[in-house]
Amino acid sequence: MARFLVLFGTGEGQTRTVAERIEATLTARGHDVETVDVDERPAFDVETFDAVLIGSSIHVGKHHAGIDEFVGTNREALNARPTAFFQVSLSSAVDDPERRAEAARYVDDLLEESDWRPDRIGLFGGALRYSKYGFLKRLLLKRIARDATGDVDTSRDYEYTDWTEVEAFAEDFAAFVEGRLGTDDPPAHETGRTE
Incomplete structure (x- = not known):
């Protein structure tokens, strides 16, 4: 079992809903998960977690300010452990290649400015x-x-969020963390999942 932090910044609540679905997926795999809204100004040490997922909504081309600040402040601790980033936006909700490229640029800008290197990135349609x-x-x-x-x-x-895609992202990151930390995926009978 690994200890995960799922930290999110949201505008109208869709990123919170995505974070909660990620939490449920990780918990079903037997992991200990703490899900926190960045606006609650969390007082914790990133180094107490085995892995971290960070999510942000996009509004008018900008990530949530609290997420930008958190990533910048905790860059070294984030780069020292398995991490993932997920972004929730209207640009990711459509099949237009230009808008999807725009959503990817938002992520690229955040990572370039912060020098953070997450192991997994998910782009999800918002609401x-x-x-x-x-x-x-x-x-x-x-x-x-x-x-x-x-x-x-x-x-x-x-609502444009593809919940199957969100769960697959969480499952993929969990498997990556389990492999990296040497933990095993719990048997299906322990998680309630069916094969």
């Missing part, structure tokens, strides 16, 4: 939470959505 936006943000996102997804009915919310 449009029109019900949580103020008037101006709703108008801005409606305009962005018109070109990206076409989902401009502001009377409802839209």
